[in-house]
Amino acid sequence: MKAVMCHxxxxxxxxxxENVPEPRPGPGQLLLRVEACGVNFPDTLIIEGKYQQKPPMPFIPGGEVCGVVTALGEGVGGPAPGTRVAAVITHGGFAEAVAVDAAKAVPVPEGVAPEDAAALGLAYGTVLHALEDRGALKPGETLLVLGAAGGVGMAAIQIGKILGARVIAAASTAEKLEACRAAGADDLLDYAQEGWRDRLRAMCGGEGPDVIFDPVGGPYSEPALRSIGWRGRFLVVGFAAGEIPRIPLNLALLKNCAITGVFYGAFTRREPERNRALLTRLFAWVAEGRLRxxxxRRFPLDAAAEALETLASRRATGKLVLLTHPTVPPAG
Incomplete structure (x- = not known):
């Protein structure tokens, strides 16, 4: 089989x-014929040795897959071969086949395209876990999304609206902000311009946002936290800007707010049943037409390096997906 290798x-x-042997499913695993794999910021970190987990060399990157079950490992009763499933994994997805733990595989409803299923796992899973489980976002509250034009940011806009929030999208260019508007954002904030905190305050009627979703870090986190509303929730999602900010803790005291970590990968490992229920909800929203x-951009497997470079250089808007078998008909 073909696979993208990191040596x-x-x-x-x-x-x-490269051409490598097809994996065999071990005990408790499924073998998938991969149809699509999402491209995510952690993929750019894992190939540089900057991620929390470091697979042994050589390894195949790619952390969210959709494919058709072709074989069952020892002790696995299903889903049956021919079933389309999606799974969030650490690595191994940039290939024509991958073995995944059966406990991580979630059946994909009829009518949900493989590329859509592959795009949901990490970005949309992270967002729903963050906004509901960690941020307790309520209908009618105001959500500020930093880095809103990226894959996770776009997901936060969309899910924030589904959960009934007013969404303020923050990004750094007019083009990115227009993409955020198209995704459903209620208000747009260019945080590359001077005085963006004053504009944010005006958008919030002199108060601040109830929830801040921050996958960026760097120079944006502290001023955003200083702008948060009373009893607000600041969600620490990632550090796409490259710098981990050092936050003065007195800010949390002054605003009576919570600074809350969001580690979706650990959540999927520690609470697999809750994660399966979360992903099932996301697939249902797509099947019902509530979420797209x-x-x-879609890339062939051979262009994985280009896809990762596009993401790492912050030239991507929304999600990027690799298609390994773009002409495969729906399973059924």
């Missing part, structure tokens, strides 16, 4: 597409 830590250009993953 040493480095930039996306160091990756190679914001996929901006």
């Amino acid at each position: 040493e830590y480095g930039p996306p250009s160091a990756l190679r597409v 993953p914001a996929i901006s």
Whole structure:
């Protein structure tokens, strides 16, 4: 089978597409014929050795997959071969086949395209876990999304609206902000411009947002936290800007607010049943037409390095997806 291989830590250009043996499913695992795999910011970190988990070399990156079950490992009763499933994994998805733990596989409803299912796992799973489980976002509250034009940011806009929030999207260019408007944002905030905190305060009627979703970090986190509303919830999701900010804790005291961590990968491992229920809800929203993953570009497997470079250089708007078998008909 073809797979994207990482033999040493480095930039996306160091990756190679190679022919490797197809994996065999171990006890408790399923073998999937991969149809699509989402491209995510953690993929850019894991190939450079900057992620929390470091697979042994060589390894195949790719953390969210959709594919058709082709074989069952020992002790696995289902889903049956021919069933389309999606799974969130640490690595292994940038390939034509992958073995995944059966406990992580969630059946994909009829009518949900493989690329949509592959785009949901990490970004949309992270967002729903963050906004509901960690941020307790309520209908009518105001949600500020930093880095709103990225894949996770777009997901936060969409799910924030489904949960009944007013969404303020913050991004750094007019083009990115227009994409956020198209995704459903109620208000737009250019945080590359001077005085953005004053504009945010005016948008919030002199108060601040109830919930702040921050996948960016860097120079934006502290001023955003200083702008949060009374009893607000600041969600620490990631550090796409590259710098982990050092926050003065007196800010949490002054606003009586909560600074809450969101580690979706650990959630999926520690609470697999809750995660399966979460993903099932997301798939149902797509099947019902309430949610459409914001996929901006689709790449063939051979162009995985280009997809990762596009993401790492912050040129991506919305989600990027690799298609390994773009002509495969729906399973059924």
